[in-house]
Amino acid sequence: MNRSYLLALAFVLATLAAACGGGGGKSTPTTPPSTDTVAITSITPATGTHLKGGVDQTFSATVSYTLNSAASGTIVLIFEDQNFNVLNVGDQVTKTVTGGQGTATISDHVVVPFLGSGVTEIQVIIPLTPAGAATTKVSATAVFPISS
DSSP: OOHHHHHHHHHHHHHHHHHTTTTTSOOOOOOOOOOOEEEEEEEESOTTOOEETTOEEEEEEEEEEEEEEEEEEEEEOEEEETTOOBSSTTOOOEEEEEEEEEEEEEEEEEEOOOGGGTOOEEEEEEEEEETTOSOOSOEEEEEEEEEO
16 A cells, blocks of 8 residues: 555544544533424314304313423413404413423413404414513414304
8 A cells, every 4th residue: 555545544534533522532412402392282172163253262272392491481372363463461371381391281261253353263372481581482373263
């Protein structure tokens, strides 16, 4: 073998060893991303059920969540119309959840607006907000059309 081939081979092996943590040194474990998630695993009534105007409708949702950004947080049950107008202002059920992965069930009710009011659907929105945060972009939604 010629000398330039051996030097090139030594360089490649040294580069591979460095990329693998050096082979004998300490390696630093990677930290999982601090991604928070929430998903509706079940909801009553079922998503897409047509709701009748004027009825006091109870909703019960079970969510699965991952909360990595804080030791605790809250989920809230919010009712909005198709234009994102909140239907249960100041009267929202809130539940505290612990960090990590888990499930939680939350229930509340709202009087379904009549179809002639301009409201055509109710969106049930369940945001997951880490403790100490003012807002969140993590939420799950179920949509329910309104029938006459």
